[in-house]
Amino acid sequence: MTDISKLDLKGFCANSTRSVFHTMLSMAVSAAEADPSMELSGSKVVGCVGFAGDVIGNICVHVSKEFGRVMAAAMMGMEVDEIEDDEINDVIGEVSNMVGGDMKSKLCDAGFPCVLSIPNVTSGRDFKIESKGWMRHEKIAFQHQEELSMVEVFIKFIA
């Protein structure tokens, strides 16, 4: 079993997020180091999936509401102005499921068996997700053109 502190969580997240954007949305995103205090302001949508087993944790994908609409249009092959709010939530939930699913697989293969939850999506304005008591907490920023998004990972070893 690998030491949890040595897992390249940022690398896992960066690769899977790039792959999801490239394959499902035909969009190129570049990963960047995020300031630990980074938050998206204004109206935003956050999709989270949890994993539980020898490790527990969450992966959350944060995007602005407007970028969420652009992502939904790209994934569903529709025009941006045709997209309804529930379609944005569905797409962000599915993106977090794919990024989280890849992370879960990497954890299982590294000797930390765990299962994945179904995604939950929160949307609103100026809210903040705070979570304490984790062994690892990483934030990775992603940029597509002028749009900045963020993937956050919380993880704790249990067994």
Place this chain on the structure above:
Amino acid sequence: MTLKVLAVDDSKTIRKIVSKAFSAYDCEVVEAENGIEGLSIASRDKPDLIVLDITMPVMNGVEMLGKLKGQPDLKDIPVIMLTAESGKDNVMQIVKMGVRDYMVKPFKGEQLIERVMKIVALKPKAAAPPLPSPYFSIVDDIQVLSLPGKSDRATLTEIEGDFNRSLKTMATAGLSKIILDARHVKEINMLVIKLILSVVESCQKSKVHLRFVGSPALGTELKGFQETSNFSINASVEEAKTTF
């Protein structure tokens, strides 16, 4: 024969991507949001293929697959699993349960079709028949002939000729439904009635199903002719579509 595909996924987006992937082929895609719905539709429709997500609320894909394999009339339906989890334990588990193939998300529709083609034969959809003139259109699998508001003898003769030619291309494309839309006809004169009677006769000969859209006045006129006395008049193309 149209291939029936059941797409089971809690995400509307993924169901849409799966449906779109099959849209170029002679397939009917039915959708379910979870394993319970999926099992119920599988029992009712006996699909030729199931595309099944794993992580779903109510009943997940692994449970649904287990129940499917336990039913003698459903156990041989080929299943392709969609999973966001590529870990080897996860993959081994679903392979042991008897899935024909699996795809790890993210995936493209074309990649799904490549996998499907290794399991079942997909036939490209027949091309829509060329439309003979601006008065003809295709709505779903129905040919719609919209008569112009005002027309002279030459125009109506031209439409009649185009219509008879279109019956042949419809037969080639496997279409068998026509809606004659006469809502915009301003004057129901003998030339219009003659064209309608000719359309009715040609449809009967070609075994094509015909529905009318028009005003109540047209309905009254048509009641007076033996050939059209049994036809009902619909107020819109949408309404007529529901009567087939």
